Amino acid sequence: MAQIQPRQNYLGAGGWVWAGKYKLERYLYALHRITGLGILLYLILHLLMTTAFRIQGQEVWEATMAFLHGPWFKLGEYLVVVAFAYHMVNGFRLILQELGFVMGRPIPPVYPYSDALRRKRPWAIAVVVVAVILSLVFLYDFVIGGW
Amino acid sequence: MRKTHLWFLQLISGALIAVLLGIHMGLMHLDDILIILGIDAVEPTSWDSMISRAMQVTWVALYIALLIVALYHALYGLRGVIIELTSSAAAKRAVTWIIIAFGLTAFIAGTYVPIALLSS
Numbered sequence: 447m448a449q450i451q452p453r454q455n456y457l458g459a460g461g462w463v464w465a466g467k468y469k470l471e472r473y474l475y476a477l478h479r480i481t482g483l484g485i486l487l488y489l490i491l492h493l494l495m496t497t498a499f500r501i502q503g504q505e506v507w508e509a510t511m512a513f514l515h516g517p518w519f520k521l522g523e524y525l526v527v528v529a530f531a532y533h534m535v536n537g538f539r540l541i542l543q544e545l546g547f548v549m550g551r552p553i554p555p556v557y558p559y560s561d562a563l564r565r566k567r568p569w570a571i572a573v574v575v576v577a578v579i580l581s582l583v584f585l586y587d588f589v590i591g592g593w
Numbered sequence: 594m595r596k597t598h599l600w601f602l603q604l605i606s607g608a609l610i611a612v613l614l615g616i617h618m619g620l621m622h623l624d625d626i627l628i629i630l631g632i633d634a635v636e637p638t639s640w641d642s643m644i645s646r647a648m649q650v651t652w653v654a655l656y657i658a659l660l661i662v663a664l665y666h667a668l669y670g671l672r673g674v675i676i677e678l679t680s681s682a683a684a685k686r687a688v689t690w691i692i693i694a695f696g697l698t699a700f701i702a703g704t705y706v707p708i709a710l711l712s713s
Binding site for chain 1: 604607608610611614615618622623624625626638639640643660663664667668670671674678699702703705706709710
């Protein structure tokens with residue numbers, strides 16, 4: 447008789463990208479991780495610049511700034527700002543959810559059922575809208591500042 | 594219980610970062626909009642502007658507070674992501690200690706320079 451193997455549900459890093467039929471919240475989760483890791487990478491570079499380079503005085507600081515004011519670095523900087531805006535807004539949603547503020551009142555299980563995910567969907571949509579608005583405000587500043 | 598406390602600190606540090614980094618981001622990346630609103634941030638990345646902030650205790654305290662909460666939030670988050678990829682308890686412990694060592698090094702480097710500039 448053939449042994450029934452338990453279903454392999456450990457997907458590792460691949461599970462971030464695909465773990466079945468995804469809903470919006472699952473993409474927000476993946477994006478939260480990606481933006482978090484991106485911001486951490488920037489934090490390390492930023493710390494290096496504000497410590498090792500800054501302590502060397504005005505000349506080194508100004509040379510570093512001139513180098514970092516190129517259009518590609520500006521684009522990278524803008525992406526960091528967008529990542530921050532998204533990570534912050536989605537983080538607030540997660541904090542509210544974690545502390546039970548957006549769970550809604552308990553309701554009787556009457557068909558068609560309204561699951562917790564669907565009831566919290568407006569918050570997920572609000573996150574996307576607010577993050578886009580903040581990104582556009584920052585984009586406006588980047589553009590009028592001469593990029 | 595310890596894990597619950599560490600996770601709660603992750604939530605608190607996230608909220609604090611939103612405020613402190615929000616101030617930093619607003620100053621650095623909304624300077625042209627702030628001018629329209631009548632607040633002149635005077636090219637925040639110039640040496641004069643940077644050094645004038647570096648000489649004020651309030652700004653130095655704000656940046657050191659930001660460094661502490663940002664390092665905690667980022668590295669606790671990174672640890673969570675990495676230890677999800679392994680089921681070995683020894684590997685998880687090693688990851689935790691490497692991250693703690695990295696965090697302490699970054700904290701010492703990140704606080705030494707602002708304090709040295711403030712007291713120069």
